[in-house]
Amino acid sequence: MMRFLLLFSRQGKLRLQKWFTPLTDREKKKVIRDVMALVLARPPRSCNFLHWRDIKVVYKRYASLYFCTGLEDQDNELLTLEVLHRYVELLDKYFGNVCELDIIFNFEKAYYILDEFLMGGEVLETSKVAVSVSMENADTLQETMEEYMNRPAF
């Protein structure tokens, strides 16, 4: 299973963090610091896999964002690269040509998409179409409720 998923920029600003194991705030901060330092120090065309403590770190850079995840011993690293790619595709489909600003200003949507795609550190839905459909439905549900309650969304 995946232990965590982090998105951070080249400057070291965290854009999204998802933890699949219970850790204290202090431990989380330490993990973020260490993993960020390791990943940001890597030269451009190096291997996407690292070893840190007892977990395998898989990271991929998309434009200005690093997508980084920690795996356990049994997991398939190459497949995880595909998982990260699939997540980016889903974001792209939802936001239309996604860029870092979209993720900053709509971070809660990024989380909702993630929750439709991964759960408990495992892949939940393998079909792109199904994820998009559920996101649309959920958004519609939210808007309908909002309209009904006559209040603006955010």
Next chain:
Amino acid sequence: MSPSVPLQEMIRAIRSARTQCEERGVIQRECAAIRAQFRQADNGGRSHNLAKLLYVHMLGYPAHFGQMECVRMIASPRYSEKRVGYLGAMMLLDEKQDASLLITNSIKNDLSHSNQYVQSLALCTLACMGSAEMCRDLAPEIDRLLRASNSYIKKKAALCAVHIVRKVHELGELFVPAARSLLSEKNHGVLHGAVVLIIELCEQNPETLERFRKTVPDLVQIMKGLVLSGYSPEHDVAGISDPFLQVRILRLLRILGRNNEGASDSMNDLLAQVATNTDSTKTVGNAVLYETVLTVLDIKSESGLRVLAVNILGRFLLNNDRNIRYIAMTSLQKIVGTDHNAVQRHRGTIVDCLKDQDASVKRRALELSLALVSASNIRSMMKELLLFLSSCPPELRAHAASGIFNAAERYAPSQRWHIDTMLHVLITAGGDVRDETVPNLIQLITNASELHCYTVHKLYRALLLDISQQSLVQVACWCIGEYGDLLLKGDCQETEPVQVTEDDALDALETVLQSHMSSPATRGFALTATMKLSTRITDNVDRIRSIVSIYGSCIDVELQQRAVEYNALFRKYDHMRAAVLERMPVIEKNSPGHTNGESTGEAVKDVPTAKMKQGEPLLLQQPANQVCDLLDLLGGSEETLQPGPAVDCLVSGLSVHAAGTAGGDLLDLLGGFEPAELSPAPQVLAYDKGGVTLTLSCEKQSDTGLTVTLTASNSSDSDLSSFTLQAAVPKSVQLHMKAPSGDSLPARGTAKVTQMVVLNNPNKVNLKMRVRVSYTRQGSPFQDTVQIDSFPGLDAAGQ
């Protein structure tokens, strides 16, 4: 108080802050506003505020005051508020927080909500942060959802069940029937969730694994469908149909086929099919191939299939993509123990990877190369490894150095090669080697007696070039001290002759002594080496005396002590200097990993006595005891037997304890223990030869302590000088010899020499002692050994 702004405006405000201080100010204002809003009654902007708080939390600021708000929002009937509330719960609450228990009831209610999206929120949150109690409470609900709901909920319930099983292993039993039935679903999401659940159940419980083995045919069927099916737009990724599901099924097959012939047989065809049909141009295909290879190598597959798998790994090794090479090496590492020959075939490529730019690939290549070293390829591999060592990143140096040493030790084709290799490593990476390397290397050098001349010349030259690598300098100093005469003689067949004068050698040692780069241990080596040279050179003894006397007032206590003792050796005990500083005997080879200090009994038995200079294994202890006793004589007060820097450690390490060790096993070889006579502190004659008699008497000090007094007298017609006694006892007994009363035995018994020996026998073993007598009679030295099995004053058990 400024009015609260909608989320996006707040984010804009934070981002436009130019300094940290400004940002903190904005955030503090916002948090204050949010807190005030939370305290108010229900207003429409609650989800606003919580979202803002979550953003602030992501930036790293404290947000714990939002926890109760999350709980309240989750309980709200509005979907938008629930959504943000659950998101907040996943970010702010974890099982360690007390507030997490409060949401259990809300989750329970939402699990039975009419709207599936509300149900999915609850399931997601439970799978993310559900504690063990929550899991126990809600497990039956999850089981119900697994059976009777639509596929959207089923897949989420399956992964939720996985989380529950991970948290509370006993609940696994509950989910087994549902998991089994889920395998017949068509929906890929549900199928994937089911496979993950079954994997988790099988890993937790071996009995469950047995039961699930019957599903292998079904799994093979599903897999075949995926591999052979045509293009399916919904699940296709670069030509592979649903790679996520394929990899999962392969992993489950691996678990089910492990150690089971029947299951493995039924998978063989499928695995061969996947291995040959999968397109490996893209990462996706390689991911599936990788999983297939791992499965083939783990189950009891037929040999043809195994060969296919290793060939795939070989192909991966040649791939341009670094990632693929990396995982190829990781997999090869796993099988290098079992399929060694297959991996050997790819040795060339692996060694090439040592030169890769990437640090991860280098690390893998290093580990794999070290595992592939064997007797037949040691020379070529070592060349590559040494080349690697000179250019490798610093974090890998220590690992590489120790790996090289181990390989060299196991497969060295010749002693000269071994010494050369070790020297090379010390020169390139001397700062990163382990401490025990120095004594190991020294012991190796002493063993290669033909190469002493060559070694000392090489080390001298290395010392001239660079005195910063401490390990190298220590070994070099030791050798120059020990084999200084060979260095000065100049002629050596193996290297070009170079004339080294006594001044040159002393200059080199003095440079080490005075350099600020030398550690205190290294200085100790250098001082002792200088001292040893005093007996090996002829002209510059005065220079040595002056060096030594300067250090008599050195600030470093260890150096000062040494210098003072050596000074005393010059002044009062000059006649003993030659004996004290003579060439050391060959040091014992102990089992690898032990320093010379802890010798094991077998080592002593193994050494053929012919190899030893004087033919008696006990002599190993002689230099130690000699030095110890002499130092007792000289200093009288200092703790001379304590672990000092390595040189003396080699010697004194063989001291008190080890002296007993080897001696003990010899004593074991020599036969049983005769019971002692029962008499109160009598004198027993232990040795009588050539006019020299040795008597001993014992006195019990405590339950385990014993004092033995040895008295020697000379009834012959000639005076005896330089009379010394050395003793050895069994392994667990501790021995301390006090200073003898004197060292000369005049003729016809006019005076005696007594020496007290304090023994401590904590384990109450059979007490035996071996005593070596040595003296000089009319200019010629004499030595003899006697074994004492019975001690007067001890009871029959020897205690």
